[in-house]
Amino acid sequence: MSLFEQNFSVFLQGFGHTLLASIFALVGSLILGTIFAIMQVTNSRTARSIGNIYVQVFRNIPLLIITLFFYLAVAKVIKMTGFTAGTIALTLYTSAFIAESVRAGILSIEAGQMEGARANGLTFGQAMRVIILPQAFKVAIPSLGNQFINLVKNSSILAFVGGLDLMYQGNIVAANSFDTFTTYIIIGLFYLVITLPLSYYIQHLEHKLKKNA
Amino acid sequence: MSMIEFKDVQKYYGDFHALHDVNLKIDAGETVVLIGPSGSGKSTLIRTINGLEEIEEGQLLVDGFDLHDPKTDINKIRKNVGMVFQHFNLYNNKTVLENIMLAPRLVLHRDEAENKRIAMELLEQVGLADKANSMPAALSGGQKQRVAIARSLAMKPKALLFDEPTSALDPEMIGDVLDVMRDIARDSDMTLLVVTHEMSFAKAVADRVIFMADGRILEDSSTEAFFENPTEPRAKKFLSQVEHH
Numbered sequence: 001m002s003l004f005e006q007n008f009s010v011f012l013q014g015f016g017h018t019l020l021a022s023i024f025a026l027v028g029s030l031i032l033g034t035i036f037a038i039m040q041v042t043n044s045r046t047a048r049s050i051g052n053i054y055v056q057v058f059r060n061i062p063l064l065i066i067t068l069f070f071y072l073a074v075a076k077v078i079k080m081t082g083f084t085a086g087t088i089a090l091t092l093y094t095s096a097f098i099a100e101s102v103r104a105g106i107l108s109i110e111a112g113q114m115e116g117a118r119a120n121g122l123t124f125g126q127a128m129r130v131i132i133l134p135q136a137f138k139v140a141i142p143s144l145g146n147q148f149i150n151l152v153k154n155s156s157i158l159a160f161v162g163g164l165d166l167m168y169q170g171n172i173v174a175a176n177s178f179d180t181f182t183t184y185i186i187i188g189l190f191y192l193v194i195t196l197p198l199s200y201y202i203q204h205l206e207h208k209l210k211k212n213a
Numbered sequence: 214m215s216m217i218e219f220k221d222v223q224k225y226y227g228d229f230h231a232l233h234d235v236n237l238k239i240d241a242g243e244t245v246v247l248i249g250p251s252g253s254g255k256s257t258l259i260r261t262i263n264g265l266e267e268i269e270e271g272q273l274l275v276d277g278f279d280l281h282d283p284k285t286d287i288n289k290i291r292k293n294v295g296m297v298f299q300h301f302n303l304y305n306n307k308t309v310l311e312n313i314m315l316a317p318r319l320v321l322h323r324d325e326a327e328n329k330r331i332a333m334e335l336l337e338q339v340g341l342a343d344k345a346n347s348m349p350a351a352l353s354g355g356q357k358q359r360v361a362i363a364r365s366l367a368m369k370p371k372a373l374l375f376d377e378p379t380s381a382l383d384p385e386m387i388g389d390v391l392d393v394m395r396d397i398a399r400d401s402d403m404t405l406l407v408v409t410h411e412m413s414f415a416k417a418v419a420d421r422v423i424f425m426a427d428g429r430i431l432e433d434s435s436t437e438a439f440f441e442n443p444t445e446p447r448a449k450k451f452l453s454q455v456e457h458h
Contacts, residue, residue, distance in 0.1 A: 116302030116361075119263055121291045121320040121368060130315065134306050 003182050007173045014169030015190050021087045021155045021165060022194060026148055028091040033098025038128060040103050051099070058096035063157050066093050071161040082161035090158075094151045101143040105136030138209050145202030152194050166190050215274070216241040216372050216404040217262055222271035224257060224428075231257045232268070233428040241371070244398045244405040246415040246436075249425035250451060255408045258425065259374050262406070263287075263294045276371060292320060295365030299377040301357040303349040309336070309360050310345040313367045321368065328367075335363035339393050355386025359393055366397070372404035373397070379411060387411070394418070412455055416440055424448040 004011070039051030058066065070085035080088075109132055117127035137144070159167035170187035174180040217239040224232035232254050239245050247255050260266040262275055264287040273280040278290050304312050313332040317323040323331075336342045339359035349357055358378055365373055375394065379387045391414050398405055398418045409415065415422055415436065422439040424432040424447075431445045443449050 112298065112300050112302035113305065115265060116298065116304065117316075119265065119291060119296040119298075119302075120316040120364065121288060122316060123288060126319050130319070131304050131306065 003173070003177055003179055004186055007169075007177075010169045010173060011166070011186065011190060013164065014166035014187075015193070017083060017158070017164045017168075018152070018155050018166040018190075019194060021083065021090065021158055021163065022152045024087050025090040025094055025151055025155065029095035029098050029147075029151065030144075032091065032095035034102050034133070036095065036099040037102035037106060040099070041106050042124070055096045055099050058092050059100070061093075063089065063093045063154055064160060067157050067161055082163045083158060083165075086155075086158035086161050086163040086165075090151065090155055094147060094154070097147050097150075098144065101140045101147060102133075102136060104143070105138075105140030106132055108139045109135050141202065141206055141209065145199065145206075148202070149195050149198060152198065153191065156191075214241050215239060216243075216276060217406070218272075218274040219258075220272040220274075222261070222268050222273055224254075224261065224266065224268050231428050232261070235271070235428075235430055237423065237430060237433070239404060239406060241404050242402045243420050244418055245407070245421045245423060246419040247406060247408045247423045247425065248410065248412075248415065248451070249431075253425040254428040255425050256376055257428075259296075259376050259406060259408050262372075262374055263291050263296055265296075288320070292368065293371045294374065295368055295370040295372070296374045296376065297358070297361050297365055297378045299380050301349075301354070301361045301381075303357055303361055303364070305349055307349075308345070309341065309347050309349065309352070312349065312360060313364045316364070317367050332363070332367055335366050336360075338366075338396075339363045340389070353386060354382045355389050358382065358386075358390045362390075362393055362397075370403065372406070375405070375407040375409065377408050377410070379409065410455060412440075412452075424451065426451075 036051045036054050039047040040055070042048060067086050067089035070080070070089050071082055074080070075085055113131055113135065114127055117131045118124070122130070155165060156167035158165040159171060162168065166187050170183050174183040177183065215238045217237070219235045219237040222232055222235040223230070235258065247259065249255050257266055261268050261273060261280070264280055268281055271281065275290050276293050278285050280290070304315065307315060310329070310332055313335060314328045317328050317331070318325070333342060333345065336345055339362060341356055341359055341363070344352060344356060344360070349360070352360065378394070379390050382390065391411060394407070395414070395418055397403065419436045422434060422436050423430055424439070424443070424445060426447050432439065432443060432448045439448070440452070443452060
């Protein structure tokens with residue numbers, strides 16, 4: 001495994017960028033996705049439309065195009081690196097899918113929970129935060145888990161815009177060493193180092209919540 | 214002073230005329246029972262009082278606030294008007310004690326120690342102090358409903374609305390819930406409006422009985438007058454039907 005040893009620091013740098021982009025995008029898309037999910041279940045027609053348009057736009061355009069849009073167009077106005085452009089695109093793209101998962105979770109909670117809370121004097125926001133969302137997330141966990149794993153794999157989009165991630169570094173190592181097969185095996189294993197513990201943790205969470213229910 | 218006042222209220226669901234020319238005045242401290250066949254608009258009427266249903270026409274004054282006025286902050290009314298539902302609607306993700314303490318904490322900003330003391334007192338009152346740390350899923354229907362009543366009482370409301378509180382309960386559970394409601398009617402000076410099919414409860418507790426059918430109030434009389442000598446043929450028929458059960 002001399003290829004691995006020789007390029008260890010390069011792989012590690014790629015791994016670090018992939019991990020970082022994944023964490024930023026995960027937190028960001030969870031927050032954004034939840035906001036747009038809530039907008040879609042409010043009584044306000046305007047909020048519902050905005051939420052809906054957002055989800056439809058980012059869910060139905062290839063991630064690569066959103067990434068290039070930020071890297072080529074937006075970066076002209078607001079200076080940003082490929083890493084930043086890619087991470088923003090990944091966040092927006094994933095948040096549309098998360099909004100759908102969270103919205104489905106909210107809709108699965110019986111209407112009586114919201115009515116009980118509102119009749120009890122809570123505002124819509126309080127009822128959402130304290131009563132509806134905690135129950136909705138429980139329901140949405142398997143589907144959110146899928147989105148998070150997809151997100152980590154989709155972060156390879158950064159390679160297209162010089163994002164210094166695993167895939168980007170892998171491409172360089174492969175080009176220099178001519179050993180594409182070994183290089184991409186190593187890259188694949190590095191992705192597993194993130195995605196396997198993530199899958200395991202989500203399964204664990206699912207079992208734990210099932211027991212409590 | 215009237216706590217709740219309907220003036221020529223109309224309510225539609227699409228083409229369906231759910232509330233038809235409703236005029237009704239309930240004074241502070243009164244206990245009023247609302248009866249009628251299913252689909253008569255009883256639940257719709259009671260749900261307009263805390264804004265769970267909106268009215269299309271007329272005026273609805275609750276605790277001095279006009280519900281049909283867009284400027285009215287509905288949360289101010291809900292602070293003072295509690296509701297007990299047919300299906301309890303307890304918070305499934307909170308313990309019994311938390312169910313009771315949540316709204317006083319978030320809405321009234323009641324001191325935490327005081328909040329807990331009041332909540333435990335109320336659980337004591339409904340006979341469920343030993344269930345304080347249980348989750349709602351672990352309770353029977355009757356126990357859930359008594360917790361729901363305690364949750365409403367914790368806000369110290371001026372009025373309490375009961376929307377068929379015993380209709381979803383097994384027969385052996387109904388008595389405990391009605392006992393709790395009876396005590397409230399006897400011991401408190403709250404305004405109570407109860408939609409129910411429990412005629413013995415109505416006879417024992419109500420100051421007044423309102424009979425509804427097809428979205429209209431057909432009869433509004435003192436309890437005694439209503440049960441002894443109902444004037445409306447439909448009320449007579451309804452009474453004979455429910456009393457033969």
